[in-house]
Amino acid sequence: MKSRGLVRFFFSILAVGALITSVVGFALKWGEYKGFFLNFEAGQIFSVLIWFIGVGMIFSVISQMGFFVFLTVHRFALEILRSSSLWNLLQLFIILFVAFDLMYVRFLFFGERDDSIAGFVWLPLALLAVGLLTAYIKQKQSSRNTFISSLFLMVVITALEWVPALRVNNEDWLYLMLIPLMGCNAFQLLMLPKFAQR
Incomplete structure (x- = not known):
């Protein structure tokens, strides 16, 4: 890749992250922020928007x-x-292991006495569903050999990037971080x- 293409790629991903986070952020906190829009408080809207863009x-x-990291690990693994x-x-095994851990380990750490494990299932399933869809599109775009490695990126690498929000376990932060990460990785x-x- 030429340096011009690399710079465009970098800034394009920044824009994708900023856009998705802004949309998701306002959607999650609409109850708090709708007053700014109804009263046309441009300063408040702008300050919140700048914060979401930065995040x-x-x-x-x-x-x-x-x-x-994914590209490096993938290349080294193929060489070794x-x-x-x-x-x-091996990637398929790690994908299944991580998907199970996102459900079961979260339940062990954050589940209350009366909680059901079913409440912890759908976020890993959503991540897996988006990963499968993205891997399918990538396979159609290039070749069948890319499917599992694409799924590995979308599930395993995204889960690793998502760890800060997982540790906090705040519902808003879980969504606010996961959706932009999935969008940027895809x-x-x-x-x-x-x-x-280019």
Whole structure:
């Protein structure tokens, strides 16, 4: 990739993170912020928007670091294992392990006495569903060999990037961080070839 393409790629991901976080942030806190819109308080709206943009850019940088780690690990694994089928099998195992952990370990740490594990199932399922959809699009875009590694990025790497919000376990922060991370990771995965050609 040429340096111009790399710079455009970087700033495009920043913009994606800022946009998604702003939309999700206002949606999550609409009860608090709708008064600003109804009363046309432009200063308040602008200050909240700037905060969401800043947070979104931080999330996008975390996503870019995760993507770089993914590319590095993927290349090293292929060199060490010398077998793409073995690496795919290992990735599949890690994907299932992480998806199960996101449900069960969260339930163990944060579940109350009367809570059901069912309440902790749907976030990992949502992450897995978005991962499957993105991996399917990537497979159609390039080749069938990319499906599992794309799913690995969307589930495992996103879960690692999501750890700060998981540790806090605040519902708003869980959504506010997860949705932009998924968006940024999907954008990087699907758009990298287009930027590499520039």
